[in-house]
Amino acid sequence: MNRTYYKNGIGGNIFDAANTLFMILFAFLMVYPFINLLAVSLNDGIDAAKGGIYFWPRKFSLESYSYMLQNKNLLKGAVISVLRVVAGTVTCLLGTGLLSYVVSVRNFSGRRFMRVIFIITMYFSGGLIPTYLLILKLHLINSFNVYWIPHILNAYYMLIIASYVQDIPEALSESASMDGAGDLRIFFQIIAPISLPVFACIAIYVGVSQWNSWFDVQLYNSNRKWDNLQIMLNRLLNEVQGEQELRDAQLQYQKFRNMSTVTLRAATTILVTMPIVFIYPFFQKYFIGGITIGAVKG
Amino acid sequence: MSRVAADNILLDKDSKNGKSKLNLFFRRLRRERELWLISIPMIVWVAIFAYYPMYGVFMSFVDYIPGKEIFSSQWVGFKWFMEFFTSPDFGIIMRNTLVISGLNLLIGFPAPILLAILFNEIRNKYFKKTIQSISYLPYFISWVVAASLLYSFLGNDGILNDMLMRLGVLNKSVSFLGESKYFWTIITAANIWKNIGWSTIIYLSAIAGIDEELYQAGAVDGLGRFGAVWHITLPGIRPTIILLWILAVGGLLNAGFEQQLLIGNVQTREVWDVIDTYAYRFGVQMGRYSYGTAVGLMKSVIGLGLVLLTNKVSKKAMGLSII
Numbered sequence: 116m117n118r119t120y121y122k123n124g125i126g127g128n129i130f131d132a133a134n135t136l137f138m139i140l141f142a143f144l145m146v147y148p149f150i151n152l153l154a155v156s157l158n159d160g161i162d163a164a165k166g167g168i169y170f171w172p173r174k175f176s177l178e179s180y181s182y183m184l185q186n187k188n189l190l191k192g193a194v195i196s197v198l199r200v201v202a203g204t205v206t207c208l209l210g211t212g213l214l215s216y217v218v219s220v221r222n223f224s225g226r227r228f229m230r231v232i233f234i235i236t237m238y239f240s241g242g243l244i245p246t247y248l249l250i251l252k253l254h255l256i257n258s259f260n261v262y263w264i265p266h267i268l269n270a271y272y273m274l275i276i277a278s279y280v281q282d283i284p285e286a287l288s289e290s291a292s293m294d295g296a297g298d299l300r301i302f303f304q305i306i307a308p309i310s311l312p313v314f315a316c317i318a319i320y321v322g323v324s325q326w327n328s329w330f331d332v333q334l335y336n337s338n339r340k341w342d343n344l345q346i347m348l349n350r351l352l353n354e355v356q357g358e359q360e361l362r363d364a365q366l367q368y369q370k371f372r373n374m375s376t377v378t379l380r381a382a383t384t385i386l387v388t389m390p391i392v393f394i395y396p397f398f399q400k401y402f403i404g405g406i407t408i409g410a411v412k413g
Numbered sequence: 414m415s416r417v418a419a420d421n422i423l424l425d426k427d428s429k430n431g432k433s434k435l436n437l438f439f440r441r442l443r444r445e446r447e448l449w450l451i452s453i454p455m456i457v458w459v460a461i462f463a464y465y466p467m468y469g470v471f472m473s474f475v476d477y478i479p480g481k482e483i484f485s486s487q488w489v490g491f492k493w494f495m496e497f498f499t500s501p502d503f504g505i506i507m508r509n510t511l512v513i514s515g516l517n518l519l520i521g522f523p524a525p526i527l528l529a530i531l532f533n534e535i536r537n538k539y540f541k542k543t544i545q546s547i548s549y550l551p552y553f554i555s556w557v558v559a560a561s562l563l564y565s566f567l568g569n570d571g572i573l574n575d576m577l578m579r580l581g582v583l584n585k586s587v588s589f590l591g592e593s594k595y596f597w598t599i600i601t602a603a604n605i606w607k608n609i610g611w612s613t614i615i616y617l618s619a620i621a622g623i624d625e626e627l628y629q630a631g632a633v634d635g636l637g638r639f640g641a642v643w644h645i646t647l648p649g650i651r652p653t654i655i656l657l658w659i660l661a662v663g664g665l666l667n668a669g670f671e672q673q674l675l676i677g678n679v680q681t682r683e684v685w686d687v688i689d690t691y692a693y694r695f696g697v698q699m700g701r702y703s704y705g706t707a708v709g710l711m712k713s714v715i716g717l718g719l720v721l722l723t724n725k726v727s728k729k730a731m732g733l734s735i736i
Contacts, residue, residue: 120632125639128641130534130638134531138531148566151565166571166574169572214455240467242466242713246466247697249465297447298449322682327555348558352557353594380564399549
């Protein structure tokens with residue numbers, strides 16, 4: 116609101132002060148859990164288990180982190196997490212990007228049909244169990260492919276990208292087509308480069324959701340071969356499994372005898388969260404555009 | 414000359430020559446060959462991954478045995494639905510679903526509206542931007558991480574216990590996550606913490622769309638700053654609020670899934686088991702596919718009914734609808 120029109124009386128000033136104070140408190144509530152966990156993760160394990168660490172480690176130790184760096188299982192989980200983000204994002208952008216192009220070509224006779232068969236999937240779905248049985252049937256179980264194949268095309272992202280692609284002047288693709296360029300070429304050389312902002316936005320949504328996924332790992336890849344970081348953290352949350360993990364670590368490496376489940380969990384949580392926090396400042400200018408387009412057109 | 418214009422001229426020639434429509438169809442197909450070649454794999458994908466599971470919903474009406482075709486299994490009609498309605502779990506499951514989702518609606522729905530208005534009243538642009546950015550962060554972390562944060566905050570050796578004991582409120586630590594009576598509060602707070610910032614975006618963009626002249630006119634007419642919020646900002650975002658309200662009510666039976674599985678444990682199941690987790694437990698974990706699907710189908714049907722109903726009510730009462 117442009118407040119230059121309004122005089123700010125005493126009431127307004129009091130409100131402003133209270134609002135500022137409230138916002139600071141609010142922002143604190145949003146980030147404090149992370150700060151606390153960071154402090155715990157940098158603390159000596161046995162000492163941390165006594166509790167009472169708020170902002171700063173009491174007895175500084177990098178033990179949990181050095182354990183994580185040596186834990187081959189965890190590193191493998193990190194690799195799988197990254198691979199699934201890359202594979203999931205690339206295939207979804209390619210697939211859904213092409214789909215958005217197809218439903219935006221104005222004189223394509225199948226345009227409406229394609230649009231409708233995908234929009235229907237936004238409102239109706241078979242639900243958890245039929246999907247689970249389908250994945251079983253397709254033998255996608257216990258494989259890496261289950262992470263990306265079911266997510267190649269997405270109707271919601273299609274609408275967002277298509278609403279952007281439709282605003283590109285038709286003359287551009289028209290002239291390319293007169294020069295003999297096929298649709299694939301038009302898409303890759305003209306449409307995709309122009310639509311880069313919207314692709315960046317979708318890439319973020321897809322990448323973050325791939326990074327954060329844990330339930331499909333539990334549901335489909337129970338043989339632990341394709342464990343990502345999230346599911347490993349999930350196991351640490353479980354007290355019994357967390358203890359087991361810790362005992363294994365201590366059997367293997369004598370020097371980690373001061374580690375506790377509290378610090379191990381905290382350090383793993385920080386490891387899982389860090390990539391998001393680090394890339395967050397770079398991607399945040401993109402995602403707001405996307406959600407507002409989606410809200411208007413969806 | 415564009416592709417269509419070329420086609421039309423050819424069409425004219427064709428009709429003069431008395432050639433059939435079929436000819437035009439083939440010409441069109443040839444022109445659109447590449448587009449169809451791209452489309453076909455997509456149609457196959459959507460048929461397999463979206464429509465085939467929809468067909469799988471018919472499992473709810475048969476006694477499905479894995480490996481057999483659905484329609485060659487024995488037809489049982491509404492047996493599974495009746496079993497769910499009459500089971501002793503039904504009351505508990507419905508109560509949990511409605512309470513958790515009701516709390517989300519009651520507190521989680523108005524909270525971002527209020528926050529968006531407060532954001533909008535911040536005078537310093539940079540301060541506003543910083544706070545907004547921070548508020549979106551929890552939305553981007555996984556529920557696993559959120560659960561881990563909760564564990565370390567609420568656990569026996571967590572800081573809440575430590576704080577309360579230092580203040581003398583408690584004399585021994587309480588297992589907040591292990592006792593049923595705290596669960597609804599915890600999950601509501603966690604849901605709000607995670608989503609409140611993100612949900613303001615849509616309201617803020619609605620506020621940004623309000624005509625600036627209205628505020629000028631309001632100032633001329635002697636509206637104060639608070640008057641402007643009440644008489645201009647709030648009515649300005651009313652359609653957005655109603656739209657989101659209809660959608661939220663339609664999702665009343667979606668009480669969450671991941672958060673229940675992650676924050677809940679065996680001791681507290683009587684308060685967290687909602688329709689979705691119940692369907693998962695019976696349908697997948699116990700292998701009762703038909704029963705689980707029936708429970709899920711019942712949820713979808715009621716959800717659709719709720720959207721239609723709220724839509725109708727809001728249309729009657731306020732002349733606004735989404736359908």
